[in-house]
Amino acid sequence: MHVMILGGGVVGVTSAYYLAQAGHQVTVLERQPGVGLETSFANAGQVSPGYSAPWAGPGIPVKALKWLMMRHRPLVLWPRLEPRLYGWLARMLANCTEDAYRRNKGRMVRLAEYSRDVLRDLRAETGIAYDHRERGTLQLFRTQKQLDHVGDDTRVLDAYGVPYEVLDPAGCIAAEPALARVSGVVVGGLRLPGDETGDAHLFTKALAGLCTELGVTFRYGARIAGLQEAGGRIEAVMLEDGTRLTADSYVAALGSFTPALLRPLGIALPVYPVKGYSLTLPITDADAAPVSTVMDETYKVGITRLGDRIRVGGTAELAGFSDVLRAPRRETLERSVTDLFPQGGDLAHASFWTGLRPMTPDGTPIVGGTRIANLFTNTGHGTLGWTMACGSGRLLADLVSGRTPEIASEDLAVSRYAA
Template identity: 60%
Template sequence: MKVIVIGAGVVGVTTAYYLKAAGCEVTVLEKLPAPAEETSFANAGQVSPGYAAPWAAPGIPWKAMKWLVSRHAPLRIRPDGSWFQLVWMARMLANCTETAYARNKNRMVPLAEYSRDCLRDLRAEIDLHYEERALGTLQVFRTDKQLLGGQRDAALLAQMGVAHDVLDTAGVVDAEPALAQVAHKLTGALRLPNDETGDCKLFTERLAARAASNGVNFRYGVDVQRLVAHGARIDCVELANGEVLKADSVVLATGCAARAMALPLGLDLPIYPVKGYSITVPLTNPDGAPRSTVLDESYKIALTRFDNRLRVGGMAEIAGFDKRLAAARIATLKMVSNDLFPTAGPLEQASAWTGLRPMTPDGTPVVGATGYENLFINAGHGTLGWTMACGSARVIADCVLARQPEIDASELGLVRYGRSEARIPEGKSQPARIKWAD
């Protein structure tokens, strides 16, 4: 079977790897000159299934209002002039209930847990290294209210069988000794011992190299013009240079670009670009740095230890495809780094980055089939692209090959938005626009 995968971020590369391992002839099309050049380039470095949770959560609307006047707020909203932005935000707000939060978290965590297990198997199978660590995630709280929220999350994790510990201040210091000097600022933490860390870009580059050596054809600097449909199938992929490529199946793994590529086919993917930032700090005092990942609940910022670097990432800007690097957001990352780990490394030597995360309003990615029998979507992972990459890729490979996935993937696809699995009307080369269900 010939399969075209569009996109060479961590999601696209893992998809290509597992499809090839399943016996497919795989071609990857990527507009940039190398893998992992966009969202996967400098993310927070977490593989955090225990922290897999939607941004849409109870209390977020009230917090968002307060954040509007906060200098270091984790969320910023700027109108991008599109109706889609307003609709997407309304959909997100509709998911900010206890019931929706529990439902969405119950969709996300099993996929994330499965993905981490797939990553571990993959790492052992091909001896892949990417500055990885398996020391867990520590979500630290600065207020009693945050600690209470962490305890509620712990109850959900317990229901799903996810390992976790709720720690007091002394437990926080035991888990991350470098926090001893700032322990007076913390009320406790939620520890997720099975989470992992590493350099996502390095992982993606090395996996792409292994996939290429196994026979995957990576074509970089290729601009996909459109997908051409005939009836209920994708007939071909047209490139901007006029080249036409045919395959038995096509997988769309283009992150934030997936919606624009799918819209002409009548598929209205609920994926919006949410901007994030990171800095990478050289470590000069390893003892003053975290051992793994520390997540600051107040600012929604993660601080992750690599071998000789500290990656500090977070923030969310709902502002369309704006990729400008805002000095104020970088200042917030540096403030949090200095507040928790003041001696780790020289912040004046930090390199700064910004990228767009492809997010759905309910937090769950779109992974699965479409109304076209040979088109599959693997996009919309938000801040959990690497966390869910291997598992999503395995699910997609099973879908492409008409196999039963190893986990329940019934609510991961477009079907959860309503009429997305409807048959394409006879006599039409493309379906009518598929709208989100109310």
């Protein structure tokens, strides 16, 4: 079977790899000159199944109002005359209940833990290198109030069997020795030893190389104009230059741009772009840099060591498809990393980046078939595209191939929104 993947980010490329492994002829269409150059390019670098949870949950509406008032706020909302935004927000608020949170969390943990296992198998089988580390994630609390509420997190972790450690300041320093250089900043932490780190862009490029060895064709600079449907099937992909491309099956993995492609077909994907930012700093003192990933609970910022660099990622900005780099967002990232690792990296030579995370209102990605027999989706992973990429790609390949996936998948498809 010839399968065409629409999108060459980490999700699209992992889909291509597992489809090629299953024996299919695979073509990847990507508008950029290479793979992984948009949302996958400079994300926070975390592979964090332990932190796979929906943003929508009990208490979030009140917290969100507080975050919007902070100077270094983790959430930014730009008022817009955009019905899709407010419809998406309404659906997200509807998921801020205990029952919805448990349901959505269960879906996400199932896929994320499966993805971690698939990634480990891939690494063992291929030796793929991407500056990865297996040193866990440390969530740092700056206030006693944050530490006192750690039980809210650990109860969820207990329910899903995720290993963790609650640490005092000395325990935090044992996990991240560079924290000994700052005093009075941290009162405690929550460590998840099963999490990993790695550069998603390096991974995507390396995996694309393995895909090529398996016979996958990559067409770069391919700007998609639309899909042609007839008789309940997709017949072709039309490019903006008039080229018409055909395959047997199609996988839409265009991140935040997927809904616009499928809307003319009558398929409504509740995916909205949530803008994130990152800084990448060269390490100046290895002993003063993090050894893995640190999550700054106050600013909702992740600080990750990637080889000889520090990646600082965070902020959720609701600003449509804007790619403007805003100075206040940079200030928040700089504040977090200089508080915790002031001698670790060179801010003067940091690169500043922004990307659009494709978020669903229930936090769960949309992976599976659609009402059109030969059209599948693999999108909506939000901040967890890197965490869930391998599992989503393997799952998608099984569904396209007509095989029974290794995990339950019925509640991951777009059909769940019809209920």
